[in-house]
Amino acid sequence: MSRCNALLKSASALAVSLVLAAPGLAAGLTVPAYLPPPGITLTRAVPQNALMLRASQQVHPAYLRQIVDYPTSEHAGTILVDTRTHFLYFVLGNGRALRYGIGVARAGFEWQGTHRVTRKAEWPGWTPPAEMRQRQPGLPAHMPGGPGNPLGARALYLGSTLYRIHGTNEPWTIGHNVSSGCIRMTNDDVIDLYARVKLNTKVVVLS
Numbered sequence: 001m002s003r004c005n006a007l008l009k010s011a012s013a014l015a016v017s018l019v020l021a022a023p024g025l026a027a028g029l030t031v032p033a034y035l036p037p038p039g040i041t042l043t044r045a046v047p048q049n050a051l052m053l054r055a056s057q058q059v060h061p062a063y064l065r066q067i068v069d070y071p072t073s074e075h076a077g078t079i080l081v082d083t084r085t086h087f088l089y090f091v092l093g094n095g096r097a098l099r100y101g102i103g104v105a106r107a108g109f110e111w112q113g114t115h116r117v118t119r120k121a122e123w124p125g126w127t128p129p130a131e132m133r134q135r136q137p138g139l140p141a142h143m144p145g146g147p148g149n150p151l152g153a154r155a156l157y158l159g160s161t162l163y164r165i166h167g168t169n170e171p172w173t174i175g176h177n178v179s180s181g182c183i184r185m186t187n188d189d190v191i192d193l194y195a196r197v198k199l200n201t202k203v204v205v206l207s
Contacts, residue, residue, distance in 0.1 A: 079201060080097075087101060090193060090196060101175055103168065151168075165193070167185055168186065
């Protein structure tokens, strides 16, 4: 017997023994499809970056990005922020909008008004206002941009105010009243919104 035939015979014997050791397989049953461990989401899409993997695992499904019916007199491209429901709407027109979940100001820091996007920044640095440093003495005078920065992956600056629509390295805060006035989004969502928004975009913050 040649060496090749001997190897084939050995492999066949091994396959038979494995089938006999697994009665379910021998009976023609299919292998069960096991669910992933808690906190793991299976997807066929290729994530553009690691931040996309983290966001969906730590946000309530109600706050995941989606297109919704949203009748409004505002023009397409306008941003409306509903702080009561923790949703930000990017108006698409024809009664539709792209809705994002957000984190908003905690008690005592609420605000409303209409502004324009006057600046856009990728991985922005953060300089805490003097008032915030007085409340939280441990804050640095400045923090360079990066994954550990509280402003996250992108920031949209609103007029001459100190407020921004920005990402966050704490995605579990989406849906809550947590900030000092800024509007928080997951990094995945703020990257998506950033790509859609132009300078001078109208932003309406509702009370």
